[in-house]
Amino acid sequence: MEYSGQKFDVIVIGGGVMGSSTAYHVAKRGYTTLLLEQFDFLHHRGSSHGESRTLRATYPENYYFGMVMEAAQLWEQVQSEVGYKVYYKTPQFDMGPSDDKSLRCVIANCESYSMPCRVLDPNQVSEHFSGKMAVPENWTGVLTELGGVIKPTKAVSMFQTLALQNGAVLMDNMEVKDIKKDDGGDIVVHTSNGAKFCGRKCVVTVGAWMKKLVKTVSGLLLPVQPIETTVCYWKIKEGHHGEFTIESGFPTFASYGEPYIYGTPSLEFPGLIKVAVHGGHSCDPDKRTWGPPASLESLKQWIEGRFSGLIECTGPVAIQSCMYSMTPDEDFVIDFLGGELGKDVAVAGGFSGHGFKMAPLVGRTLAEMVLDGEAKGVELKHFRLTRFEGNPKGNVKE
Template sequence: MEYSGEEFDVIVVGAGIMGSSTAYHLAKRGQKTLLLEQFDFLHHLGSSHGESRTIRATYPEDYYHPIVTESAQLWEKAQREIGYRVYFKSQHLDMGPSDNKSLQSMIASCLKNSVPHRVLDSRQVSDEFSGRVVIPENWVGVVSELGGVIKPTKAVSMFQTLALRNGAVLRDRMEVKTILRENNVKKGNGGVRVVTTNGEKFWSKKCVITAGAWVGKLVKTVIGLELPTQPLETSVCYWRIKDGNGTNGNGTNGNANGVDYGVGGDFPTFASYGDLYVYGTPSLEYPGLIKIAMHGGYPCDPDKRPWGPGMPLDALKEWIEKRFVGRVDSNGPVATQLCMYTMTPDEDFVIDFLGGEFGKDVVVAGGFSGHGFKMGPAVGRILTDLVLSGEAGVELKYFKISRFKENPKGNLKEFEDQVCIDPK
């Protein structure tokens, strides 16, 4: 097929949360933007689908604080523009052994960044949440106000719709084969040519790669660089709230005794540190069910997914029985969904210029390691600024590709890894 002649200011490759948010920000700034997706829009093959993600401001790493807080504001701004909600606010509860290094680092980061929080002992946690969650005496709980549930598929659709409203062009079933440096003869300047597997060719001044679990494969094809990103297949589990302890499905009390695990009450999103890293959300997407899952998964090739068998659940069942004191059925999940993480060795993002012959004309973002979705709006803003001006507005040294040349494990940390890889 001959060169199509379609020209853009910026082409974004990959229409998950990061790419869709980037297309939105670019289009709002008047950039002629093309968003390409290799599968159908809103597909369930990657990392940006499903019914819920958590948002929290409590991180052991200081450098996530400005990105999370900016994202919280941008989530609200975008949903005001679209006219419906994708972000449902709640408190957030972190818990774990009082001597856990990750938890200690998180509390220190909260103090350093003036994140409002309260550190509670086991009795105070039980009182705070009316006995709905209980922790051992040697644990502490950390309650913070910036928490909540984000609806991922709905949120990606929101940004795609807003990008369209602002003039962006969206095309799915467009798998990118390669990206080439090219001079535009008509305009006499440089640019990039994006070639798809079905023979389509597009020219742009700049390009942003947000290809999720496929980012490593595409970057290697384009420039020969081995990004240390490993896709993981992870499972998300929903557990039945026992009769008399649930909600009526709309975030209000659905039982006589006042126990409520639903969004809209005072039950938080939560994360548990320790040998088992567990996270979850209040009941929202499925009335009578609560999302509780382990942070981890099995290494895989995104083009050859195993589609199971899911994480071993014995330790999680025990955690549920003890933390929720028999109010959630711990015999087994009633629904399970599969998703993908794209891990880096240090669990930090990759946000950088591709470099080489492309210089600063191509920006790559990936390796969001199972905790990036909440920061999608701010990452989109950052990528937009990088590709348009070369500046990000926040410190990105911890996300540079070069960190893996200095140390194959990336950023050095004084606390434990949080994601369990290849669990036994």
């Protein structure tokens, strides 16, 4: 089987949020674009499905601050083009032990970037949330206005819709097995069903399958580990459902320390709130267990201590499985593949459970890389492949 159509300017491999955003940005600039997905579009086997993702700028690493602020503007711009919302604004609340270094860095970064934030002691936390949330005596809370919830499956569909409207070709159930350069210097993409597609440039955004595909294509072993993680929803007690919604001003939130816990207001499932642990267990993305987490005790204790008894903490009432693609330093990989493929193939992966919020910016960056040879306005030194050469841990974190 061989596709008889044109040679594409850019072939994007992977139809999750990063690949779909890239296809949209390339097509919007007027270049012929092909988006290939190994499963059905909007499938639930990767990292771009589900009910909610958090948007927050409160990172300990200062290089993410500006990226999130620009990504937030891009989410609003793109959703205005499609005509419906995928990004729902609400404040972000971070909390943790007062001496936690990561939380102290968050506060310092807010000050450096002139981002308004309120640093709250335990009494102020209780007062601000009218008793709905409490923290221990030796903890600090940080409240910022830039936050919100992104609807992931809806967002992927948005980028694919806009890519189509701008002339892109979208094909699913096309598992890519190899990428080669022909004698004329073009990129040829081979799929498991015998199809071949030709393009000038290529972008690889295959999430948890990145390590497998890159090794096949170039022999390079990326330190990107697939992680199976579990998202938990907990029941809000009767009479309090309206107190934990975006409409009531309840924030997205994150708790520093071990374990790192995050959550979103009640939105997708009325009467339920999302509270989950960041992390999971290593897996082969093609041989997942789809099972519940080994232990929820620390999460139950955290919920009991933080929500003043207003959330049922005996156990989650709904559980969903998802995937991380984790790098050792939890920073992204955004770079040209190099080697024989040089700057004709760009790769983006290892988004480590926190990259979804950056999708419109990552897509634009990848489009600029393959169309212009470099990205404008985004510093990529922390995301280079070369950071792992002779240094398996990657970027040094203070």
